[in-house]
Amino acid sequence: MATPFSSINRRQFLRSSILAACAVGAPFLLQCGSKGGSAVFVKQPLPYAKDALAPTISAETMGFHYDKHYAGYVKKANQLTLKGSFGGKSPEEVIQSTAGDASQAAVFNNAAQAWNHAFFFKCLKPGGGGEPEGVLAEMIAAEFGSFANFKKVFLTAAVDRFGSGWAWLVLEEGRLAVVSSANADTPLAHGLVPLFTVDLWEHAYYLDYQNRRLAFVTAVLENLANWDFVAAQLELAKPAKEPAAENG
Ligand SMILES: [Fe+2]
Numbered sequence: 001m002a003t004p005f006s007s008i009n010r011r012q013f014l015r016s017s018i019l020a021a022c023a024v025g026a027p028f029l030l031q032c033g034s035k036g037g038s039a040v041f042v043k044q045p046l047p048y049a050k051d052a053l054a055p056t057i058s059a060e061t062m063g064f065h066y067d068k069h070y071a072g073y074v075k076k077a078n079q080l081t082l083k084g085s086f087g088g089k090s091p092e093e094v095i096q097s098t099a100g101d102a103s104q105a106a107v108f109n110n111a112a113q114a115w116n117h118a119f120f121f122k123c124l125k126p127g128g129g130g131e132p133e134g135v136l137a138e139m140i141a142a143e144f145g146s147f148a149n150f151k152k153v154f155l156t157a158a159v160d161r162f163g164s165g166w167a168w169l170v171l172e173e174g175r176l177a178v179v180s181s182a183n184a185d186t187p188l189a190h191g192l193v194p195l196f197t198v199d200l201w202e203h204a205y206y207l208d209y210q211n212r213r214l215a216f217v218t219a220v221l222e223n224l225a226n227w228d229f230v231a232a233q234l235e236l237a238k239p240a241k242e243p244a245a246e247n248g
Pocket of ligand 1: 203
């Protein structure tokens with residue numbers, strides 16, 4: 001059976017709930033939820049100026065992406081969730097509870113896109129790129145052989161994703177994996193822990209790169225990837241340490 005979520009180096013996907021992801025420390029939480037009819041989703045501030053990622057991503061692209069596309073998903077997700085029975089749910093819980101439910105497709109799509117974009121913007125920084133260090137670098141080397149090979153796997157996932165979607169580095173059962181998702185789909189809906197992503201929708205790159213998706217994703221990895229943020233997500237995703245046994 002076809003899955004909307006494809007893995008490059010794994011064939012099996014967990015179908016556990018968002019609570020399972022939280023159990024291993026689902027790191028990036030939007031920390032908001034509806035209370036008494038208030039909005040579930042809050043538009044997250046862009047962590048840099050709109051022209052700060054140029055020339056890799058132009059100010060024009062960031063303007064449309066943040067102010068039009070992302071803001072549109074947040075607004076629509078709030079309109080839909082305020083009409084539904086999502087009171088008290090966090091954004092992550094809205095996504096998990098509507099995933100795979102055709103009757104809730106509009107809620108899922110807008111909620112997941114709101115979440116994915118907030119996460120994506122944090123995965124970038126001016127002067128980013130290069131190679132990660134520390135535990136993240138060690139895990140990449142262990143899983144993919146080298147950072148160069150990880151890049152190759154990630155770029156292949158991004159280019160092979162037909163149509164709109166996302167390329168991800170995730171944590172799956174404690175191991176790194178590269179996956180891609182179609183349209184609004186997100187690792188949160190599959191019990192995986194997102195660590196890094198690149199938006200593959202044409203609105204993310206067409207003004208700057210036209211049809212050259214490979215050039216866009218390569219430039220993002222080499223110039224903008226915020227490996228400090230990724231390493232922080234990995235650290236937060238570690239299970240809590242067991243308390244030391246008492247002697248005697
Ligand atoms: Fe986007």
